[in-house]
Amino acid sequence: MHGLVNATLQCFVADTYGAKTWGAVLRRADLSGTEFEAMLVYDDAVTARLVAGIAAELARPADTVLEDVGHYLVSHARRAGLRRLLRFSGRDFRDFLHALDELPDRVRLAVPDLDLPRIELRALSPEGALIACRNDLPGASHVLLGLLRAMADDYGALAYLDLARGEGGTDVISVRVASEAFSEGRAFSLAAEGARR
Amino acid sequence: MSPGEDLLSALRPMFVSVDAAGRIAALGPTLEKVLGRVAGRPFFEVLEVVRPRDVQDATGLCASAGRRLHITARAAPETGLVGLAVPDGAGGVVLDLGFGIGVAEAVRRHGLTGSDFSPTDLTMEILFLIEAQRAAMTASRRLNNRLHAARQTAEAEAATDMLTGLANRRAADLALAALGEGDAAFGLVHLDLDRFKQVNDRFGHHAGDMVLKDVALALKGAIRPEDLAARNGGDEFLMIFPGLSDLARLEGLCARLIARIERPHAHGAARFAISASAGIAVWPGGPGSDPGALLARADAALYAAKRAGRGRAASAPAPTGASGAESGKSGRKFLPEGLDPPGRKP
Numbered sequence: 157m158h159g160l161v162n163a164t165l166q167c168f169v170a171d172t173y174g175a176k177t178w179g180a181v182l183r184r185a186d187l188s189g190t191e192f193e194a195m196l197v198y199d200d201a202v203t204a205r206l207v208a209g210i211a212a213e214l215a216r217p218a219d220t221v222l223e224d225v226g227h228y229l230v231s232h233a234r235r236a237g238l239r240r241l242l243r244f245s246g247r248d249f250r251d252f253l254h255a256l257d258e259l260p261d262r263v264r265l266a267v268p269d270l271d272l273p274r275i276e277l278r279a280l281s282p283e284g285a286l287i288a289c290r291n292d293l294p295g296a297s298h299v300l301l302g303l304l305r306a307m308a309d310d311y312g313a314l315a316y317l318d319l320a321r322g323e324g325g326t327d328v329i330s331v332r333v334a335s336e337a338f339s340e341g342r343a344f345s346l347a348a349e350g351a352r353r
Numbered sequence: 354m355s356p357g358e359d360l361l362s363a364l365r366p367m368f369v370s371v372d373a374a375g376r377i378a379a380l381g382p383t384l385e386k387v388l389g390r391v392a393g394r395p396f397f398e399v400l401e402v403v404r405p406r407d408v409q410d411a412t413g414l415c416a417s418a419g420r421r422l423h424i425t426a427r428a429a430p431e432t433g434l435v436g437l438a439v440p441d442g443a444g445g446v447v448l449d450l451g452f453g454i455g456v457a458e459a460v461r462r463h464g465l466t467g468s469d470f471s472p473t474d475l476t477m478e479i480l481f482l483i484e485a486q487r488a489a490m491t492a493s494r495r496l497n498n499r500l501h502a503a504r505q506t507a508e509a510e511a512a513t514d515m516l517t518g519l520a521n522r523r524a525a526d527l528a529l530a531a532l533g534e535g536d537a538a539f540g541l542v543h544l545d546l547d548r549f550k551q552v553n554d555r556f557g558h559h560a561g562d563m564v565l566k567d568v569a570l571a572l573k574g575a576i577r578p579e580d581l582a583a584r585n586g587g588d589e590f591l592m593i594f595p596g597l598s599d600l601a602r603l604e605g606l607c608a609r610l611i612a613r614i615e616r617p618h619a620h621g622a623a624r625f626a627i628s629a630s631a632g633i634a635v636w637p638g639g640p641g642s643d644p645g646a647l648l649a650r651a652d653a654a655l656y657a658a659k660r661a662g663r664g665r666a667a668s669a670p671a672p673t674g675a676s677g678a679e680s681g682k683s684g685r686k687f688l689p690e691g692l693d694p695p696g697r698k699p
Contacts, residue, residue, distance in 0.1 A: 191499075194492050194496070195492055195496045196496075238488075240484060241481060241488070244467075244478075244480060244481040244484075246467075247466075247467045247468055262481065265478075265481070265482060265485060266486075266488070266489065267485075267489065345464070346460045346466060346477075346480055347457070347460055347464075348457075348483070348484050
């Protein structure tokens with residue numbers, strides 16, 4: 157598993173619940189003392205143990221924890237770089253949604269060895285979309301669900317999202333965009349903040 | 354705008370058309386954001402063709418068809434543009450402009466947004482890549498810094514005694530091995546605290562640790578910068594003196610050091626005194642030095658000092674056979690007994 161995934165779980169728990177909680181998760185997962193590096197590769201089993209450890213430590217189902225991870229990736233101040241990269245996908249939420257199947261390729265442009273599950277757009281309409289997500293990484297569809305909910309907020313769109321368990325490890329997320337400009341959304345300038353002189 | 358120019362505006366939002374008189378007839382909305390409302394003004398008043406230099410009028414523009422033009426806006430000379438001119442068949446030209454390699458800076462400077470670029474334009478992808486690459490470089494640099502710091506720490510810890518901050522046994526062995534490879538003279542002092550165990554037993558390990566740290570300070574204060582003081586473990590210390598084989602000097606140093614260690618120690622309310630014994634051995638220089646054998650001689654001298662009543666230093670006789678060896682200094686206080694001559698071939 158790409159270290160970015162484990163490092164993301166580490167940042168999510170540490171930023172949201174504190175370093176102590178992360179320490180407890182590592183103990184549960186029998187990984188005490190491990191610092192995950194985003195640029196190294198780890199055994200797949202480690203990720204599964206981490207997710208189970210987080211769910212147990214927070215006493216919440218793994219699915220809802222993973223949805224929170226998706227939300228965290230977009231909305232937390234420390235992940236602002238990723239949120240910016242996502243915003244490059246579309247001018248508004250519908251645009252973003254309709255370019256979602258490009259996301260794994262976009263991610264590969266940024267991180268060549270990170271293989272994300274295939275995302276397939278079905279039943280595209282101005283009102284929304286059905287998004288099929290293969291769970292090659294267990295729970296990936298729940299991360300995507302959280303990420304989409306946060307992106308809708310980021311664009312200021314009002315959208316209703318739902319996840320249905322599909323067959324053969326493919327879940328389907330339905331998105332209904334009720335209003336494209338429901339709120340202000342967050343500002344996005346093409347120019348990177350860090351690049352300002 | 355003519356229907357043709359509307360079409361161009363939609364397809365190429367950075368186009369500019371120039372009529373036969375050299376005036377700007379129309380321009381795309383994105384280019385207008387950069388240049389301002391410049392329609393109707395002479396093209397060469399607004400823009401300058403930097404390369405090729407010979408393109409200085411409408412005729413020149415027509416003749417440049419098919420070549421890459423480097424252009425700057427006179428109002429914003431820091432924004433570089435690249436362009437392609439295509440004759441419109443009526444004496445004028447249509448130019449398509451782009452930002453080229455400076456696109457990120459231009460986007461920032463002119464406050465451009467995603468809707469300023471055609472969806473087929475790769476500008477958004479370029480900006481995406483620039484940010485992704487910057488993020489990856491930052492992550493990579495952080496990882497390298499962490500690994501570098503971890504490596505430095507590991508190297509230092511591998512050579513340091515954690516309690517006292519002195520070198521450890523491993524570092525001392527490495528230093529001795531290095532000396533064994535050369536012909537230089539050197540001296541060794543093996544120092545052992547006297548009745549240290551009683552401090553531990555009576556006053557506790559904290560008191561013992563404090564004594565060890567005190568002794569470490571005394572050792573550091575007694576040696577030259579090029580010397581090495583190591584804690585071998587327990588209450589045993591080793592000092593290595595490269596280039597120093599003068600027994601009298603080492604004996605003087607040991608006497609001062611032992612006197613310093615014998616000063617009363619305080620731990621909480623407890624007051625107590627300890628002492629130390631030392632064994633000295635030197636290699637006078639020349640080929641054939643054997644640090645292992647010399648260490649054994651320093652050990653033997655140390656035990657001789659202990660036998661002679663502790664709280665003192667004893668010197669091993671200089672090894673025989675080595676070039677420049679001068680032993681038999683009679684001024685030594687305690688000549689260890691029963692020390693075998695080294696019996697080594699030079």
